[in-house]
Amino acid sequence: MSFIGRINETSQKKESRVVAGLDLKVCDYKELVGKVVNILDLIQDEICAIKVNFHLLLPLSFFELKSITDRAHNYGLQVIADIKLNDISSTNLVATNILWNLGFDALIANPFVGFEEGLGPCIIDAHSKGKGLILLTYMSHKGAVEGYGLDVLQSGRVLKMYDLFVQRALEWKADGVVVGATNPQIISHVKQKVRSIPIFSPGLIAQGGDPKEVVKAGADYLIIARGIVESDDPRTAARRLKSITW
Amino acid sequence: MSFIGRINETSQKKESRVVAGLDLKVCDYKELVGKVVNILDLIQDEICAIKVNFHLLLPLSFFELKSITDRAHNYGLQVIADIKLNDISSTNLVATNILWNLGFDALIANPFVGFEEGLGPCIIDAHSKGKGLILLTYMSHKGAVEGYGLDVLQSGRVLKMYDLFVQRALEWKADGVVVGATNPQIISHVKQKVRSIPIFSPGLIAQGGDPKEVVKAGADYLIIARGIVESDDPRTAARRLKSITW
Numbered sequence: 243m244s245f246i247g248r249i250n251e252t253s254q255k256k257e258s259r260v261v262a263g264l265d266l267k268v269c270d271y272k273e274l275v276g277k278v279v280n281i282l283d284l285i286q287d288e289i290c291a292i293k294v295n296f297h298l299l300l301p302l303s304f305f306e307l308k309s310i311t312d313r314a315h316n317y318g319l320q321v322i323a324d325i326k327l328n329d330i331s332s333t334n335l336v337a338t339n340i341l342w343n344l345g346f347d348a349l350i351a352n353p354f355v356g357f358e359e360g361l362g363p364c365i366i367d368a369h370s371k372g373k374g375l376i377l378l379t380y381m382s383h384k385g386a387v388e389g390y391g392l393d394v395l396q397s398g399r400v401l402k403m404y405d406l407f408v409q410r411a412l413e414w415k416a417d418g419v420v421v422g423a424t425n426p427q428i429i430s431h432v433k434q435k436v437r438s439i440p441i442f443s444p445g446l447i448a449q450g451g452d453p454k455e456v457v458k459a460g461a462d463y464l465i466i467a468r469g470i471v472e473s474d475d476p477r478t479a480a481r482r483l484k485s486i487t488w
Numbered sequence: 489m490s491f492i493g494r495i496n497e498t499s500q501k502k503e504s505r506v507v508a509g510l511d512l513k514v515c516d517y518k519e520l521v522g523k524v525v526n527i528l529d530l531i532q533d534e535i536c537a538i539k540v541n542f543h544l545l546l547p548l549s550f551f552e553l554k555s556i557t558d559r560a561h562n563y564g565l566q567v568i569a570d571i572k573l574n575d576i577s578s579t580n581l582v583a584t585n586i587l588w589n590l591g592f593d594a595l596i597a598n599p600f601v602g603f604e605e606g607l608g609p610c611i612i613d614a615h616s617k618g619k620g621l622i623l624l625t626y627m628s629h630k631g632a633v634e635g636y637g638l639d640v641l642q643s644g645r646v647l648k649m650y651d652l653f654v655q656r657a658l659e660w661k662a663d664g665v666v667v668g669a670t671n672p673q674i675i676s677h678v679k680q681k682v683r684s685i686p687i688f689s690p691g692l693i694a695q696g697g698d699p700k701e702v703v704k705a706g707a708d709y710l711i712i713a714r715g716i717v718e719s720d721d722p723r724t725a726a727r728r729l730k731s732i733t734w
Contacts, residue, residue: 300587356631
């Protein structure tokens with residue numbers, strides 16, 4: 243089954259479209275896996291996927307990371323690597339090979355790097371292995387306008403960078419697009435164009451995005467990191483968000 | 489001393505402007521540190537810096553990575569993390585904090601993500617710690633034209649994305665710019681604009697860039713990975729490149 247099929251199936255089973263970003267800030271890296279596992283055990287029934295960022299990818303070893311993806315899979319969850327990949331294909335393929343061996347189901351990449359000798363070979367390889375690539379389309383921070391919001395001249399007409407990225411998501415057969423929760427009007431705009439490609443929306447709570455508004459605008463999956471992992475009660479925080487998505 | 493000062497001083501001592509990318513492809517991650525150390529020991533006198541990419545950053549633990557940066561520093565080398573950072577500032581700062589704790593001297597980032605709540609806070613933080621940010625300006629692969637080569641409309645005039653990125657490198661006080669060796673004419677063009685910001689050029693040999701031509705075009709540092717680490721004789725390969733840069 244494809245990543246899109248798997249995450250949809252999991253969300254049906256868990257009755258949740260919440261993706262928990264396990265962005266723990268820990269000074270003692272020896273404590274990190276234990277703290278991640280604690281939170282994962284608490285929230286596993288309220289979410290459909292976990293998202294792992296540099297907070298864990300940089301300090302943890304292959305075997306420590308594998309123990310986290312294995313545990314998530316035992317809970318029936320999907321696992322996304324948020325690496326915002328944007329290198330040349332020979333490097334991208336080494337990175338994706340490591341991530342797929344680690345058990346990740348999908349990763350987030352930046353379509354800015356292009357298809358040829360960029361993300362193209364990775365998408366083809368990922369799909370042959372049932373893995374997914376989720377493409378950044380408009381991010382959640384203020385500076386997103388400095389890149390994703392640029393006006394681009396193409397074939398004599400002006401278009402927004404994020405519209406170019408939606409075109410790429412469709413042409414490249416992406417398994418998801420990321421649109422920040424801080425711009426629900428862009429979520430609505432993208433929703434009308436991406437057909438069956440699901441929209442993943444980060445930037446909720448800590449960054450100011452409103453979960454209800456974002457779901458109404460058309461986001462399929464809500465990515466929440468600090469709003470869960472920095473909460474005094476992660477399970478209740480995750481459960482509250484789950485109820486908004488289902 | 490700043491990163492620009494340190495890498496210049498090292499290159500004077502070593503009489504080399506070669507940055508070796510330690511992009512080893514190893515299936516058994518337990519063997520990886522040993523193989524990296526072997527190559528580092530062989531080439532340390534022919535280079536001024538090492539560059540570490542996802543090949544090592546993903547599978548190795550904090551302590552394994554630290555053993556590599558420590559060894560490089562003992563040889564007087566600078567250490568660059570090639571992470572092509574392009575996330576929101578709260579995540580970027582977690583990643584850079586880990587990288588600086590690991591002993592890295594500089595990292596490569598993508599200015600596409602913007603300054604505000606993007607790279608801005610990281611640059612200010614990095615400079616306060618004597619660390620450097622090197623900004624992508626034009627990459628070495630064919631697909632670079634799909635992003636770095638776009639025509640952007642700004643304040644009523646059309647400019648190339650890479651010219652916008654050169655503007656950012658100057659305004660943001662970047663510690664280097666990356667321009668691919670496969671486009672020496674863009675290196676020459678960028679060289680005329682970046683003033684004292686050094687140009688780092690990847691894409692040599694394996695990707696087809698010619699070291700002599702790239703130095704002539706104005707590159708300050710040559711980044712070579714596969715041309716060294718996949719060579720039967722890494723020391724001779726590094727020495728040959730060193731002689732072109734000095």
